[in-house]
Amino acid sequence: xxxxxxxxxxxxxxxxxxxxxxxxxxxxxxxxxxxxxxxxxxxxxxxxxxxxxxxxxxxxxxxxxxxxxxxxxxxxxxxxxxxxxxxxxxxxxxxxxxxxxxxxxxxxxxxxxxxxxxxxxxxxxxxxxxxxxxxxxxxxxxxxxxxxxxxxxxxxxxxxxxxxxxxxxxxxxxxxxxxxxxxxxxxxxxxxxxxxxxxxxxxxxxxxxxxxxxxxxxxxxxxxxxxxxxxxxxxxxxxxxxxxxxxxxxxxxxxxxxxxxxxxxxxxxxxxxxxxxxxxxxxxxxxxxxxxxxxxxxxxxxxxxxxxxxxxxxxxxxxxxxxxxxxxxxxxxx
Amino acid sequence: xxxxxxxxxxxxxxxxxxxxxxxxxxxxxxxxxxxxxxxxxxxxxxxxxxxxxxxxxxxxxxxxxxxxxxxxxxxxxxxxxxxxxxxxxxxxxxxxxxxxxxxxxxxxxxxxxxxxxxxxxxxxxxxxxxxxxxxxxxxxxxxxxxxxxxxxxxxxxxxxxxxxxxxxxxxxxxxxxxxxxxxxxxxxxxxxxxxxxxxxxxxxxxxxxxxxxxxxxxxxxxxxxxxxxxxxxxxxxxxxxxxxxxxxxxxxxxxxxxxxxxxxxxxxxxxxxxxxxxxxxxxxxxxxxxxxxxxxxxxxxxxxxx
Ligand code: SF4
Ligand code: SF4
Ligand code: SF4
Ligand code: SF4
Ligand code: SF4
Numbered sequence: 001x002x003x004x005x006x007x008x009x010x011x012x013x014x015x016x017x018x019x020x021x022x023x024x025x026x027x028x029x030x031x032x033x034x035x036x037x038x039x040x041x042x043x044x045x046x047x048x049x050x051x052x053x054x055x056x057x058x059x060x061x062x063x064x065x066x067x068x069x070x071x072x073x074x075x076x077x078x079x080x081x082x083x084x085x086x087x088x089x090x091x092x093x094x095x096x097x098x099x100x101x102x103x104x105x106x107x108x109x110x111x112x113x114x115x116x117x118x119x120x121x122x123x124x125x126x127x128x129x130x131x132x133x134x135x136x137x138x139x140x141x142x143x144x145x146x147x148x149x150x151x152x153x154x155x156x157x158x159x160x161x162x163x164x165x166x167x168x169x170x171x172x173x174x175x176x177x178x179x180x181x182x183x184x185x186x187x188x189x190x191x192x193x194x195x196x197x198x199x200x201x202x203x204x205x206x207x208x209x210x211x212x213x214x215x216x217x218x219x220x221x222x223x224x225x226x227x228x229x230x231x232x233x234x235x236x237x238x239x240x241x242x243x244x245x246x247x248x249x250x251x252x253x254x255x256x257x258x259x260x261x262x263x264x265x266x267x268x269x270x271x272x273x274x275x276x277x278x279x280x281x282x283x284x285x286x287x288x289x290x291x292x293x294x295x296x297x298x299x300x301x302x303x304x305x306x307x308x309x310x311x312x313x314x315x316x317x318x319x320x321x322x323x324x325x326x327x328x329x330x331x332x333x334x
Numbered sequence: 335x336x337x338x339x340x341x342x343x344x345x346x347x348x349x350x351x352x353x354x355x356x357x358x359x360x361x362x363x364x365x366x367x368x369x370x371x372x373x374x375x376x377x378x379x380x381x382x383x384x385x386x387x388x389x390x391x392x393x394x395x396x397x398x399x400x401x402x403x404x405x406x407x408x409x410x411x412x413x414x415x416x417x418x419x420x421x422x423x424x425x426x427x428x429x430x431x432x433x434x435x436x437x438x439x440x441x442x443x444x445x446x447x448x449x450x451x452x453x454x455x456x457x458x459x460x461x462x463x464x465x466x467x468x469x470x471x472x473x474x475x476x477x478x479x480x481x482x483x484x485x486x487x488x489x490x491x492x493x494x495x496x497x498x499x500x501x502x503x504x505x506x507x508x509x510x511x512x513x514x515x516x517x518x519x520x521x522x523x524x525x526x527x528x529x530x531x532x533x534x535x536x537x538x539x540x541x542x543x544x545x546x547x548x549x550x551x552x553x554x555x556x557x558x559x560x561x562x563x564x565x566x567x568x569x570x571x572x573x574x575x576x577x578x579x580x581x582x583x584x585x586x587x588x589x590x591x592x593x594x595x596x597x598x599x600x601x602x603x604x605x606x607x608x609x610x611x612x613x614x615x616x617x618x619x620x621x622x623x624x625x626x627x628x629x630x631x632x633x634x635x636x637x638x639x640x
Contacts, residue, residue, distance in 0.1 A: 031525060033595045052593060053531075062531050063561045136462070137375045228413050229381040231405060233535035235593050251559050251566075262561040263531065270551050284413050319539045319591035320401060321373050321380030 001176060003186035005158065006165040013185050014042035017090050025058050026092040027051045036091070047093045047130060054241030054311065055098040056105060058091050059121045062238075063262035066117060066248070070256045083120035090178070092128045097141045097311035099129045099153035101241035107303040108244055117261070126174045129154025130166075135198035138312030140325045143205045146309055148198040161192040200310070202325050207296065207306055210332045214297040218289075222334075226327055227288030229320045234265030236291070236314035236322070242307045245271070266290045288322075296328065337469035341454050343492060347395045350491030351423060351449055358421055359387035364447045365418035368406045370399040377464035381406065383414055395423065397467040400456045401539075402585040404431040407441055408544040421447040425456070426481025430583035430618025431541040437622045438581070440544065450487030454496045455479070459590045469500055475586035475599065478502035504603045511600065524564065527571050529594040532562040536588035536598055537574070542581045549573060571601065579605040580625035583618040 005013070017024050018041060025036055026045045034049040036057060053062075070077045102122070109118040132139075132148035141147060151157035155175035158166035167189060170176045179186050237243040247264040251257055264271060267288070272281045281287045299307040308324065315323045351369065358364045371382035371392045379398040383406065384390065403422055406414050414420075424432060429450065435441045455467055455476035465471045477500040484490065511519055537543040537550075550558045550570050558573060559566025582602040589599035609615045612635045613626035626634075 031529065031595070033529070063563055137464075224413065228383050229406075231411070231535075231538040233538040233591075234533040235535040235591065238531050238533045239593055247560070249553070249556070249560055251556070251561060260561045260563075265533070268534070282412075284411075315375070317535075317591075317593045319535050319587070321378060323374050323378075323380075326374040 001170045001179060002189045003168045003179060004161075004165060004188065004190045005168045005186055009185040010158075010166065011042035011045070013182055014039065014045065014090075014092060016182065018042070021088075023087040023089040024092060025089060045093060050095060050311070050313075052313075052317075053239055054101065054313065055091060055094045056101060056241050056244070058089065058125060059102070059105070059118050060109075060244060060246070063260055064117065065258045066261050067259035068257065069250075069252070069259070071254065081117075083116045086121050086124055089121070089125040090128065091125050093130045094127055094154065095132055095311070096129060096146055096148055096150045096152065096154075097139075097309040098241045099127055100141075100146050100150060100309045102127065102153045104242055104299075104303075104305050104307065104309070105244055107305060108299075111303075126155045126178050127153060128178075129157040131157070131159040131194070132198040133160055133195045135200045136312070136316075137201060138315040138325075139198065139200040139310065140202035140312060141310035142200045143202040143325060143329075144207065144306055144308055144310045145204070148200070149194075160195045161190070162195060163192050165190075165192075167192075167194055202310075203329065205328050206332045207300075210296050210328055211300055213331050213334050214293055218293070223285045223289045226292075226330075227285035227322075230267065230284045230288045230322055231320055232267050232269055232284050232287060233319060234263070234267055235317050235319060236324075237265035237267060238263055239313040239317055241309055241311055241313075242295070266294065292324075292327065292331075339454055339467040339469070339472060339498060341397055341467050343452060343454060343494065343496065344396050347451055347491045348393065351393050351395055351451075352390045354449060354489050354491070355384070355393055355421060356387050356390035358447060359385070359390065363419060364421040366414065367393075367421035367423070367447075367449075368403045368414065369393045369421075369423040369449075370395060370401070370403075375463055377462070379463070393423070395451055397455065397457050398463040399423075399425075400459070400473065400590060402428040402431055402541060402587045404428050404435065404541040404585075405539055405587070407432070407446075408435065408541055409440065409546070410538075410544045419445055419447055421449060423449045423451060424484055424487065425451050425453045426484040427453075427475060427479065427583070427585045429484045429487070430481065431585055433618050433621055434581055434583050435541060437625075438542075443621070448484070448487035448489070450484030450490040452484075452490065452492050452494060452496055453479070453482050454498060472500070473586065473590065474503045475584065476500075478504060504599065507597070507600055508604055508607065511604070523571075524568070526596050527567040528564055529596055530562060530567040530571070531594060532560070532567070532570070533593060535591040535593065539587040539591050540578070541583070541585070541587075542578055543574075571598075575601045575605055578602055580609050580615060580627045581617055582606060
């Protein structure tokens with residue numbers, strides 16, 4: 001279904017959703033840093049900056065409690081967190097590179113083990129995507145087969161049009177329900193042309209060729225050259241919309257505490273450190289190799305998808321300037 | 335744009351670095367050189383390690399050469415060959431870290447070949463690598479730099495001292511924090527620490543965070559809560575500030591790389607200020623075996639013992 005939504009009506013919609021008890025997550029400034037987070041009111045929404053962290057945290061928070069324990073004498077009480085208590089959510093202003101990563105994550109979180117925390121939030125969230133009209137030289141969604149106007153992962157997709165406001169298209173039942181429930185805010189399409197989409201400059205990767213090289217080059221001297229400068233932090237993984245590793249730890253005292261799930265990263269030395277003291281990925285090039293392998297080979301082997309949507313966050317924020325687009329394009333030329 | 339900073343010297347510096355590296359690598363007087371190379375994004379640069387004289391022409395120096403390369407010479411980076419003498423491109427601020435590492439017996443002067451860069455400043459993390467260096471785009475640390483011409487290097491491409499007058503930001507910000515009540519200050523830092531996601535980029539780029547196992551990674555037993563939550567975050571930042579007190583060379587790398595924009599260098603600068611006032615000690619100017627927090631002197635301030 002195609003409609004037109006003015007900027008004012010978008011704000012009215014968000015305020016109405018908030019007033020109706022829905023959690024509305026949107027890009028806003030958090031002490032000056034653009035981040036997705038729950039909105040107090042529509043005035044706080046910031047749609048012209050790519051949030052520093054991706055939208056995955058709406059489903060997979062930086063840190064969440066998944067259980068608590070209490071001990072009284074010999075009596076231990078375990079209390080599960082009930083995912084049924086997660087709020088109905090509308091996630092707004094999601095860039096195509098972020099939205100496209102969400103169905104990619106569905107695959108891993110609903111595979112042999114069904115991650116109820118992720119899946120329950122997923123079920124209860126309606127995603128309003130937003131086309132990009134500006135890209136920088138770290139953006140490369142087009143190189144991995146997406147685009148600044150790709151509605152993949154969005155229930156409802158907004159494209160800015162000339163003269164202001166958005167052309168709005170629904171792609172799922174969730175999207176239709178949202179529009180139908182607020183019909184008077186959505187007008188007939190006004191025929192105004194869409195603003196030109198952003199044009200990321202990176203050449204398209206031949207992902208098949210990349211994978212073919214990776215299939216055969218687990219051992220290759222090239223890895224040392226690629227990763228020698230990596231300092232092994234988690235910045236790239238933590239900012240990435242598709243990275244999804246986590247750790248589970250119990251924190252608290254002997255008497256009471258919580259079991260917590262929080263983000264983890266394959267760049268960390270500790271990630272593969274065995275209790276025996278042995279670390280199979282003992283050097284950083286092996287850890288960085290894993291990052292590339294996971295994104296462009298293992299995930300494809302297992303789920304038939306690429307674990308990178310070209311958002312460029314890891315490029316912008318790698319402390320030592322490691323550029324995954326440059327690396328993948330180099331591999332595709334091998 | 336206003337107040338452009340003159341970086342014309344960088345072209346000559348680049349050329350001189352290339353020539354010198356070609357010479358030392360082909361002569362065999364060093365086994366590897368850590369420097370900067372141009373990267374894909376317009377104007378960007380990244381660290382590079384070269385062992386082959388033929389690759390010397392890849393080296394550059396520009397306002398995008400923000401990294402403190404000293405981190406690659408610490409024992410935390412096992413990938414870099416540490417046999418024989420190693421060449422390294424250093425700005426004055428980076429040199430302070432190397433000096434500190436020598437004092438901590440991590441490096442020996444005779445194993446290093448220092449290529450010092452006369453520096454007009456580098457870009458702030460908020461700037462795009464292609465931006466011009468101006469009073470607005472310059473890294474905050476460069477505003478109050480006292481080391482634009484590195485001293486005691488083996489090779490300095492151009493001895494012309496660079497001088498730039500810019501108002502300091504850290505000093506002003508520290509003064510603002512010092513004027514707060516303890517409760518206000520605590521509230522300020524709580525807000526900042528809340529943002530931390532424990533990506534540890536700050537630790538990984540710090541030349542002084544070279545511990546084989548960081549206390550904050552320990553889980554047998556767990557010393558500090560590892561999850562990114564207020565309690566563990568606060569503990570992590572206090573542990574780090576204390577471990578860096580008297581050692582931090584002020585390269586501001588920790589702050590530059592923080593993806594959550596936490597002003598980490600303010601903590602470090604404040605600690606440095608305290609050490610200056612209490613012990614008349616400044617890190618990074620001369621090789622010293624022990625900092626004030628690692629030794630006892632009868633003249634030490636004892637007023638805090640109540
Ligand atoms: S790997 Fe990098 S560019 Fe790809 S989706 Fe993750 S953060 Fe974005
Ligand atoms: S690639 Fe960059 S961001 Fe990722 S672990 Fe290495 S240094 Fe950190
Ligand atoms: S602090 Fe000084 S030496 Fe360091 S980059 Fe800035 S101007 Fe150059
Ligand atoms: S604590 Fe920060 S400023 Fe100090 S040496 Fe480490 S990275 Fe540099
Ligand atoms: S770099 Fe920033 S977010 Fe990451 S651990 Fe350090 S303070 Fe926290």
